[in-house]
Amino acid sequence: MSAVGTSLWPWLTERRRRQFEAAVGAICPFELDVDEDDSKWWAAGLFDAEGSVSLSSHRTHQGYFIGEAAVTQGSPGGLPTELTRFQEAIGGAGRIYGPFVQKAARLSIYRWKAHRLQDLCALAGVLRPRLSATKGERLDGALAVLSAQPRLPRGNPAWGAYKTHCINGHEYATARIRRYVSRGANTPARDSHQCLECMRERARARRWRIGDGAEDRPG
Secondary structure, X not given: OHHHHHHXXXXXXXXXXXXXXXXXXXXXXOOOOOOHHHHHHHHHHHHHHHEEEEEEEOOOOOOOEEEEEEEEEEEOOOXXXXXXXXHHHOOOOOEEEEXXXXXXXXXXXXXXXXXXXXXXXXXXXXXHHHXXXXXXXXXXXXXXXXXXXXXXXXXXXXXXXXXXXXXXXOXXXXXXXXXXXXXXXXXXXXOOEEEHHHHHHHHXXXXXXXXXXXXXXXX
């Protein structure tokens, strides 16, 4: 076991090094410069063993698929260095999420994920030549499906490509649209827009509830 730890030392995380030392005592690793290509091979090994590639149906666009690549790691405290090293090795693609609480897990769960086709292609560009046949074929299959899809239309098709009315039936052209601006202190403005007619109706109902605007009450 000591020989294994010595050989793998340059590629081990600090947590794994401490585990080796606790098991076999002090390890004297040989000097070895780890270059960029070595990091890519390490990342490919991690993805082969711990990673996954999947396709799921789009929630609102029938016939479209969303791709996902993921690597999950547990940590007793803080972000696992395995995930940050992995992300760096593939050029910074994807994002790291967590911590999550997982049933029966003794450690906090963190997960690197990539969904955008651009990030999945970046992952394949770095790791594909170094992956096992099984994992490589899964990645190839997912990318083939995603790349063959036509460009996804914006919005919900049920509403039409260019909406002219809000969800309550008010015509935008006559109600006008303005950018939402929060009245709360130090609250940033949202990117969404609001229908002014809906806003006026909500304001009128609010005045009725608090006893103001009696002249607006029906009857």
